[in-house]
């Protein structure tokens with residue numbers, strides 16, 4: 784049993800072609816989210832990337848320092864911010880059937896504030912709120 788894919792990512796990774804409508808998009812968000820604007824649908828719902836699965840080795844020591852209660856450097860905070868941006872930005876959260884009138888503003892709040900994380904306190908505050916809202920990226 785083989786599944787027919789509904790899209791193709793170009794070899795250079797810069798565009799996505801939809802097999803349903805024939806549209807090729809060079810929009811980086813469309814490529815990343817496997818989205819077709821013409822069809823208005825995601826080809827696949829990609830889960831958020833978790834730090835445990837990250838293979839570059841850059842993120843893991845930062846998360847471990849964080850979990851061990853160490854104060855992070857500015858560079859480490861920037862790495863955490865990038866991680867949390869992709870995590871909370873995942874379209875999975877928008878498709879959550881439990882997303883309701885209460886959790887939708889929480890998600891929007893977290894997405895808005897994640898870009899502004901620049902200090903240890905910002906990071907701590909964001910993670911506490913995320914936890915209170917039921918989001919656990921760690």
Ligand SMILES: [Zn+2]
Pocket residue numbers: 801802803804805806819820821822823
């Ligand atoms: Zn399409």
